[in-house]
C-alpha cells in the first residue's frame with residue numbers, strides 16, 4: 001500500500017511537471033523560414049511543427065533582428081498569406097499575441113490546408129534609429 005501510494009505520488013509529480021511544460025510552447029531549434037527586408041531586418045521563423053505540415057493548427061515564433069544583430073522590439077506585425085496559383089488565402093487569420101522576449105513574437109493560429117506553393121506577406125512597422133517609424137512588407141514563398 002505504501003509503495004503504491006509512493007508510485008501514485010511520483011506519477012502525480014511527473015504529471016504536474018509535464019503539464020507545467022505544456023504552457024510553454026516548444027519551437028524548432030532551426031528556423032523553418034527566414035528572409036531579410038530591403039532595409040536589413042532579418043526575420044527568422046521557428047515553428048511548433050517542424051518541418052511544416054498541412055492541416056495542423058500551431059504557433060510560430062518570429063525573431064526580428066536588425067543589421068547589427070540587435071532585437072527589434074515593439075514592432076507591429078501583420079501576416080497574410082495564401083496560394084497564388086489557387087487564388088485563395090490562409091484558412092485562418094494568424095495573430096501576433098505577444099512579444100515574449102525582446103524581438104521575439106508569438107504568432108498563433110497558423111494552419112495550411114493544402115500541399116503546394118504558399119506565399120506569406122509579412123508587414124512590419126518598427127522604430128529605426130536612423131529613419132524613425134519604418135514600414136516594410138516582406139514576401140516569403142515556400143512549398144508544402
Ligand SMILES: [Cu+2]
Pocket residue numbers: 083086088114116
Ligand atoms: Cu490551394
